[in-house]
Structure formats: structure tokens, C-alpha cells
Amino acid sequence: AMDTDLSSQDRKDLDKFIKFFALKTVQVIVQARLGEKICTRSSSSPTGSDWFNLAIKDIPEVTHEAKKALAGQLPAVGRSMCVEISLKTSEGDSMELEIWCLEMNEKCDKEIKVSYTVYNRLSLLLKSLLAITRVTPAYRLSRKQGHEYVILYRIYFGEVQLSGLGEGFQTVRVGTVGTPVGTITLSCAYRINLAFMSTRQFERTPPIMGIIIDHFVDRPYPSSSPMHPCNYRAGEDNCAVYPSVEDSQEVCTTSFSTSPPSQCVFTVTKAHFQTPPPVVTDTLKVPVMGLAFSHQLSSSRLSYQPAALGVGSADMGYPVLFAGGLNAAHPHQLIGPGKEGGVPPIPSQPAHGTQADQERMCTPLDGVHYSAATPSSSEDTETVSNSSEGKCGSPHDLLETIFIRKVGAFVNKPINQVTMANLDIPFAMFAPKNVELEDNDPMVNPPDSPETESPLQGSLHSEGSSGSSTGNTHDDFVMIDFKPAFSKDDILPMDLGTFYREFQNPPQLSSLSIDIGAQSMAEDLDSLPEKLAVHEKNVKEFDAFVETLQ
Amino acid sequence: PCRTRCCAPPALSPAMNCRAEVLEVSVEGRQVEEAMLAVLHTVLLHRSTGKFHYKKEGTYSIGTVGTQDVDCDFIDFAYVRVSSEELDRALRKAVGEFKDALRSSGSDGMGQISLEFYQKKKSRWPFSDECIPWELWTIKVNVVNLANEQERQICREKVGEKLCEKIINIVEVMNRHEYLPKMPTQSEVDNVFDTSLKDVQPYLYKISYQITDSLGTSVTTTMRRLIKDTLAL
Numbered sequence: 001a002m003d004t005d006l007s008s009q010d011r012k013d014l015d016k017f018i019k020f021f022a023l024k025t026v027q028v029i030v031q032a033r034l035g036e037k038i039c040t041r042s043s044s045s046p047t048g049s050d051w052f053n054l055a056i057k058d059i060p061e062v063t064h065e066a067k068k069a070l071a072g073q074l075p076a077v078g079r080s081m082c083v084e085i086s087l088k089t090s091e092g093d094s095m096e097l098e099i100w101c102l103e104m105n106e107k108c109d110k111e112i113k114v115s116y117t118v119y120n121r122l123s124l125l126l127k128s129l130l131a132i133t134r135v136t137p138a139y140r141l142s143r144k145q146g147h148e149y150v151i152l153y154r155i156y157f158g159e160v161q162l163s164g165l166g167e168g169f170q171t172v173r174v175g176t177v178g179t180p181v182g183t184i185t186l187s188c189a190y191r192i193n194l195a196f197m198s199t200r201q202f203e204r205t206p207p208i209m210g211i212i213i214d215h216f217v218d219r220p221y222p223s224s225s226p227m228h229p230c231n232y233r234a235g236e237d238n239c240a241v242y243p244s245v246e247d248s249q250e251v252c253t254t255s256f257s258t259s260p261p262s263q264c265v266f267t268v269t270k271a272h273f274q275t276p277p278p279v280v281t282d283t284l285k286v287p288v289m290g291l292a293f294s295h296q297l298s299s300s301r302l303s304y305q306p307a308a309l310g311v312g313s314a315d316m317g318y319p320v321l322f323a324g325g326l327n328a329a330h331p332h333q334l335i336g337p338g339k340e341g342g343v344p345p346i347p348s349q350p351a352h353g354t355q356a357d358q359e360r361m362c363t364p365l366d367g368v369h370y371s372a373a374t375p376s377s378s379e380d381t382e383t384v385s386n387s388s389e390g391k392c393g394s395p396h397d398l399l400e401t402i403f404i405r406k407v408g409a410f411v412n413k414p415i416n417q418v419t420m421a422n423l424d425i426p427f428a429m430f431a432p433k434n435v436e437l438e439d440n441d442p443m444v445n446p447p448d449s450p451e452t453e454s455p456l457q458g459s460l461h462s463e464g465s466s467g468s469s470t471g472n473t474h475d476d477f478v479m480i481d482f483k484p485a486f487s488k489d490d491i492l493p494m495d496l497g498t499f500y501r502e503f504q505n506p507p508q509l510s511s512l513s514i515d516i517g518a519q520s521m522a523e524d525l526d527s528l529p530e531k532l533a534v535h536e537k538n539v540k541e542f543d544a545f546v547e548t549l550q
Numbered sequence: 551p552c553r554t555r556c557c558a559p560p561a562l563s564p565a566m567n568c569r570a571e572v573l574e575v576s577v578e579g580r581q582v583e584e585a586m587l588a589v590l591h592t593v594l595l596h597r598s599t600g601k602f603h604y605k606k607e608g609t610y611s612i613g614t615v616g617t618q619d620v621d622c623d624f625i626d627f628a629y630v631r632v633s634s635e636e637l638d639r640a641l642r643k644a645v646g647e648f649k650d651a652l653r654s655s656g657s658d659g660m661g662q663i664s665l666e667f668y669q670k671k672k673s674r675w676p677f678s679d680e681c682i683p684w685e686l687w688t689i690k691v692n693v694v695n696l697a698n699e700q701e702r703q704i705c706r707e708k709v710g711e712k713l714c715e716k717i718i719n720i721v722e723v724m725n726r727h728e729y730l731p732k733m734p735t736q737s738e739v740d741n742v743f744d745t746s747l748k749d750v751q752p753y754l755y756k757i758s759y760q761i762t763d764s765l766g767t768s769v770t771t772t773m774r775r776l777i778k779d780t781l782a783l
Contacts, residue, residue, distance in 0.1 A: 038617070042600070043613055054614065135717045441766075
């Protein structure tokens, strides 16, 4: 009955507005999670191509995904369009961060003018969306993505699923617009409990190598759609895969916009460097990434305090903090899994990231991808969860067996103390982890560690983790790196703690060693008569010498 | 047409149908500018349209508004503003004056900056045009002094969180879809919008500020700034 009140032209316009509003909503959200600053230009002369009079670029892949999810439908009661933003770490664990919901309810506003008021209010709502996407916690996370984690998006249509957001999630309403067929509502539910919680067993997965955008494994939900990384780098070649927005027929026919919209070619705001399109390589090993992680960690300002959660691995590529001083021979060298692993050792590098390092980090793979050589040898462990209470029961014990600490400042502290202090820190999976692989460290007692394979790893990585696990029992060394007070991120690696650790136990002076001392005393006594004889022979010379002094 | 200066200072205008919103922030001295810009830009983002182009038959087309992200240097915060250098300059000028006044006031560092949207109502000679405000945003600022670097770091984060809350508050108000001036005809457009900028068209607005002295009263140095000088057209 309500439809008859609306003229057919108005109805058509309204449907078109809602459709394009939905598409633009998705663009704004995904672009806000790209990890880059967005900048579009104002244009005083109307081109008619910018919906809602806002310059919002269209990323073709995103439009494609959105249209796929909508499948020709529009948001209606019980059928909402949702954009799910989640985070996936280099270890393969993922966590939902936000769900943006575009919903329609039954409350109609018959009086409202479609082509004018509704349109302008939808424009206002998009502006609000632009503002709100910068103030939820995921924004700051997305700006720092790339190395230890990436941000993914997933669009689905239907019922809103909020269960993945953890306890106590918060909701922010972006806004509502009443229309003759219902009220459009845009809101965001976001996780506040950022303590890392894995949805799976806390397993060690082998490296995720060379992931291409559309190779993410589907989630185990029946109606799920594949996840996509947000920081999509569109090159010319990639654009060819997806059709660009077909807008030629979809003209905004309001009285204040006349010319047909032009094709929108998406150009990503310039990244730091040109990167080649992503390539799937099952066997690509990127040892450099490990170093890149270290630089990122030492130079980035993470909001969350670093802690040594890592069921760390010795494999290269795992986030390693700059390990200055760990190797006595080469203080600045990070040792890779080395011998059997097939991963070459990392050459020495300065602690602070240089431009060269940055480039090295990104050239092997497109900026989207990270290769985290997650450990191959692993305990079959419980999920280590940093719940917000900060208590860790069993995971705590688990960590005891895994963390091995090197000789150093904290060597006398029980492991409990150390790990407990770290376990209650949220987002501990961002913690820098040190990798120490000295074979002959007497302090080291690596536990036995069987391999586990995750389903994710199985589907993405054919080689398995054989390469890096051959008999290397030292894979489980994890150095807990503490940042002592007053230490800075960006100076040379000899920070106070490292220095102290390294020089805390110098070797004994040989002359002080009792054995040697006793030995030489006996020798001395024996050789005395000889020496005396020699001196007597040279008595004349000595006398002459003494004369010259007088 | 004859342009005249708007009459009353915003704080004293008759509040007829003028909704008023007040936001409060406590910031460190060096954060004042960025915090004010963040709030003002967010409001103006919602209160600016593309340039109108009137055609025959009384229809008009609207230009496109671009946006850009701004990162703050002294606050862990980022916001979106309209892509218009002229508008950004105008706001920075006003906020700069406010910051200087705060600093030189020698008081506890309390003051407020106001952003008022108004409409002009033409009057006949000899009466000057009326300025009728329809929305007034006031940001009360309290400047704090911090003792050490650690406190400053905490302040960076806290102020960032506070500003996130303010943005959400602003968006809430905007979403109420309360009174907005009618879309004007070509002859009336300058009574509703500031048409002096070349790339965007905000509603007519003025920014003013007051510094509060230690007694808590508004000091006589209330200064009015007309960003769009209604004289100079």
C-alpha cells in the first residue's frame, strides 16, 4: 500500500539512490581501512558523476564484491548489508574488529521528498560515515598494518552476525535517513576487547607465502564470502580482472545534476613504492621479511605495549625484535634457522629502519602481503588468550615450557614472573619476539615440539614446514626482550639491557685462575737458579748501566 | 545589493530557533590548534556543499566536495576535512588567533571558541540586515600544563580518545536532521551560503572566541571575527 503513494519515478529514483548509497558506503569503509590517507579533490563544476556530490573514488574490486553480495537486492527489513572488518596476523590468526551495518526498518516517512531531501540526507550520512570511520579503534590499527597483520574486509547481505566481536562490543550510530519506504540506518559495532583471542587452537602455522588477494580461504560459515585485504594496490593489470563501475546507465536524475556520470577509474593514492602485482608462490621464501619485521617493530610506535607472547618460532620471518648482542660473535646479526632450513642468514643491519630496508621489505611481495614464517615446530598448545582480566591459567604454564631465556639480566628471575607480567597486555601478539639460535648455549633446553598443520596452511602452502624444522631443536628459543627504562627505539642496538646482558658475565682473567697460578709458581721456582746464573754473567753490563745513571 | 556588517555578536544573538551545542576539551597548550581544527572541520564538513550553479528554469546543479584525511602531530588522532585550501586557511587563521589569545591571557588557560551558522535577512534602509543564527557550536577549552614526557604521552592518547567522542557527538547532532535553511533561489543564495570560496560552499558562518579570566567571567576582550567579510563583496 505504501508503494502507491510514491510515484513510479520517485520509486525508481529512491531505489537507485539506495543502491548507490550502499555501494558508496562500502567504498568509504574499505578505503578507510586501507591504511593510507585518503585525499580527493573538490570540483566546483558539477560533472554529474559524483554521487551525492561527494568525491568518493570507486575501487573496482570493492564495487564488484559489493554488487556480488547484494545480488541485485536492496537493503530491506531483515536483509542488511554488512561490511565486516577483521584483522589477520602473520601467524594466521584472525579477529573481527568491526561490523558496519546498513539496515532498513519499517518506519516510513511518506512526506519526505525523494529527489531532494532524501538525496541530501544520504549525502550528509556519507559525510558522517567519513568522519566516524576515523574514530573507531580499527582505524589506527589499519594505519599500521602491513607487516605483522593485515586488515581484511568481507561483505555479506542478510542477517547481521555480531558474535565474532567478543564481549562488550560497542555500537556507534552513524545516522539514519527516513524514506517513504523505510528508514535507512547506518551503524557500526566494534570490538573493544582488543586482547588477542584466537578462534582456533593456538597453533603454529608454517609461513603464509605469497598470498594473492583472492586466495584467502573462505570462513567456515555456510553463507560466508571470501575475505579481502583492505590495502589493495590496484595496478593496471589488476583492474582488468574486474569490470569497472558500469555507471553509464545509472545517472543521477535529480534536478540538480544533469550530465551522465563518467567511468570512475580508481587510482590508489600513491604508496611509498611501486610494487608488482601480487603473485602466488607456494615455495617462495622471503627471509628478508624477518628483518623487515624487526625494523618495523623497533621503529613503529605501537599503542599497545609490547610483550613477549609469541609462541615464538625460530623460523625466519617471524617478528623478531632487533637482536643486538644475542650473538656474541656478530652482535648485529640475526641468525636464521640456518643450516637445514634453507633460509639464508640475515646479514647485519642497523637497528633503525632505513629506506633501503623499507624497500627490501616490500619488493618481494606486494605491500598487501607479509610472510610470517610461523614456526614449524610447535607444541600442541591451548589457545593463549590475553583476556582483559589479564589472568592466564593454563596458558601460563604453556608458556613456561616454551619460553627459553638467554643468559642475561633477567636470568635469575623465574619464568613465571616474566611471562605473567606480559600476558595481561592486550594485543600481545604484536609483541616483538626475539629469536635466538645459538647452538651451544648451555642455558638452552628446548622442549620437544611436534609439528602441527593448520587447515589454512594446508590449503595455501604446499611445501609444508619441512624445510625449517629438520632436527633443529633450537627453534623454540624465544627471547623475551624487555625494554628497559629510558631505552629508545631508534638508537643503535646496544641499549642498556642488551649491554648489561652481554657483558654481565665476562670470562675470568687467566692470571686469577688458581690452577694456572699454581702452575706458574712452581715453574718460577724451578727456573730461579738458571736466571740467577744468567744475571751473574751479565753483572758487568748491569754495573755499567748503573754508572750511566749516576 | 548593499552589504552590511552583521549586527550582533554571536553570543548575544537572540536564540530563536537556534540550536546550541557545547563541547568541552582539556588539552595541552600545543594541542589547542589541532583539537580546534578537528572539531571545526568536522562540523564544516557536514555544513558545506558543492558550489551551486544555477541554470534556467530555477534549477541548479551542485559541485563536488572532496575530502582528505588529516593526521595530528600532537594528538593521537586523525580527522577528515573538506578539500578546500581556502576554508582550511580561514579556520587556521581563526584558531591561531584563539590560541595566541589563550596564551597571552595569562589566566588559567580557559576560553571558548564558537562557530555560528546564520542566515541573513534583508531589511529595508536604513535598517541593517539581520543575522539570524540557526546553529551555534561552542568549544570550551581548558589548557593544562604537564610536568614530564610521560604525562605528555598519556595526554596524547587521552585527548585523542576524547576527540573521538566529540566527533561521535557532532555526528549525532547532525543526524537529527533538524532545522536547515531552505535551499535558496539564486537571488537569495548569499543570504544562506558563503559563496566566496571557489571550490566549496559552506553555510554562512562566523567564528569568535572568548578568553575566560581566572575569575571565571568572560573577559571584555570578546573579539568577533567575520571570516567572510560581508563588506567586501
